[in-house]
Amino acid sequence: MSERWTPDSWQRHEARQLPDYPDTEALADATRELGTLPPLVFAGEARDLQRRIADVAAGRAFLLQGGDCAETFADFDPDAIRDSFRVILQMAAVLTYASKLPIVKMGRMAGQFAKPRSQATETQGDLTLPVWRGDSVNGIAFTEQARRHDPARMLRAYGQSAATINHLRAMSSGGYANLREVQSWTHAFMAESPWAERYRAVADRIGDALDFMEACGVGPHNQPGLQTVQFFTGHEALLLPYEQALTRIDPASGKHYATSAHFLWVGDRTRFAGSAHVEFLRGIANPLGMKCGPGLEPDALLTLLDTLNPAREAGRITLITRLGSDAIGRRLPQLIRAVEREGHPVAWCCDAMHANVVRTAAGIKTRPFDRILSEARDYFAIHRAEGSFPGGIHVEMTGQDVTECTGGAVAITADALSDRYRTYCDPRLNAAQSLELAFLVGEMLDREMRTRASEAA
Ligand code: PEP
Numbered sequence: 001m002s003e004r005w006t007p008d009s010w011q012r013h014e015a016r017q018l019p020d021y022p023d024t025e026a027l028a029d030a031t032r033e034l035g036t037l038p039p040l041v042f043a044g045e046a047r048d049l050q051r052r053i054a055d056v057a058a059g060r061a062f063l064l065q066g067g068d069c070a071e072t073f074a075d076f077d078p079d080a081i082r083d084s085f086r087v088i089l090q091m092a093a094v095l096t097y098a099s100k101l102p103i104v105k106m107g108r109m110a111g112q113f114a115k116p117r118s119q120a121t122e123t124q125g126d127l128t129l130p131v132w133r134g135d136s137v138n139g140i141a142f143t144e145q146a147r148r149h150d151p152a153r154m155l156r157a158y159g160q161s162a163a164t165i166n167h168l169r170a171m172s173s174g175g176y177a178n179l180r181e182v183q184s185w186t187h188a189f190m191a192e193s194p195w196a197e198r199y200r201a202v203a204d205r206i207g208d209a210l211d212f213m214e215a216c217g218v219g220p221h222n223q224p225g226l227q228t229v230q231f232f233t234g235h236e237a238l239l240l241p242y243e244q245a246l247t248r249i250d251p252a253s254g255k256h257y258a259t260s261a262h263f264l265w266v267g268d269r270t271r272f273a274g275s276a277h278v279e280f281l282r283g284i285a286n287p288l289g290m291k292c293g294p295g296l297e298p299d300a301l302l303t304l305l306d307t308l309n310p311a312r313e314a315g316r317i318t319l320i321t322r323l324g325s326d327a328i329g330r331r332l333p334q335l336i337r338a339v340e341r342e343g344h345p346v347a348w349c350c351d352a353m354h355a356n357v358v359r360t361a362a363g364i365k366t367r368p369f370d371r372i373l374s375e376a377r378d379y380f381a382i383h384r385a386e387g388s389f390p391g392g393i394h395v396e397m398t399g400q401d402v403t404e405c406t407g408g409a410v411a412i413t414a415d416a417l418s419d420r421y422r423t424y425c426d427p428r429l430n431a432a433q434s435l436e437l438a439f440l441v442g443e444m445l446d447r448e449m450r451t452r453a454s455e456a457a
């Protein structure tokens, strides 16, 4: 991979999980048009995010990534965007209060349209068709027409991403993100929850802290930070023709930035050494994520880190481990030791969703809350034992009241999953489960920060 990088040099590498577009002219038309459209994010914002992730790596901040497994054209709904945004802010408020750390907030939103799949085709009855690869590639309906790989879909995904990021930016800066409001939503929400007693104390104390500050004359009128948030976007950089078309040179630095999102990650299925996806990402200057599944060997990880971050820039790489509640105890210590030994400056983030999928007796894909929690607990314990910082969590969630993951205080049973099972891809935590996870992770992070403080004393 020592050859010169260009935005299209990935095309000379092994590409997995990419669509094949039979109509090359239609592909050229779509990418040409994408190339003329405005960037969705600025390079300066991506640099700012990188500085914040450097703080995460150094134990001075915590990263919260959340959103749908797959955004879809059918579910494009401003209320759903608002609700997921709101739950992420609530989770962040709980985590901030528990840990006293700034929380770096990032949505798996405004660009999460392309999905890696385990099979290339799907068969129903006598008919075998290409599998659905996310709405930016083809349609989910089981017809030949819908499953065709259509490059024009990239333009629609861009349009929806632009509208979504606009909505997120408006909510972030237009007053919707007022901390007092965030607190009162959490309070109202908790009053109806069976676990209200357990968490009321924390929610009340956040309110008390705001009252105290207000009495001291500190409020949104003189501290705009109390009603605005910095909200970043990120998605898996799977659909390379799309990402390439939105890659631009930043005049200030002269570097190439992907402008489809602040943060891009490489998925567990496309992060093999020498892959087209790794080739593309190594040349863009955005902060990057890498999903690390149980099959990733420490040596392979180090090779990837050398490729993606040869200059060892702080904040450049976030390792998003998704090892599973059964394998994290065996796999995570080795990965941490390898990275520490080589001195690569990474931020660690725990995706406790992707390796904890089970099927119910009825064949429904779900994720038991207990397994998610177990992976999160082990993640904190292992980082403590290894002396590294458990820097963040990555969750598939929605602000809607879906029934896709079993368990949690509301105790969704396997039988109840079919009530409101709405995901197009992986099962998500609903609003209550997301908030519950934030409270529990907040307790773990609080303990970690107290232990660090006493060690430093
Ligand atoms: C995802 O994040 O939806 C995904 C496909 O993850 P992974 O690459 O970890 O399997």
Ligand code: CO
Pocket: 069, 070, 354, 396, 425, 426
């Ligand atoms: Co997923």
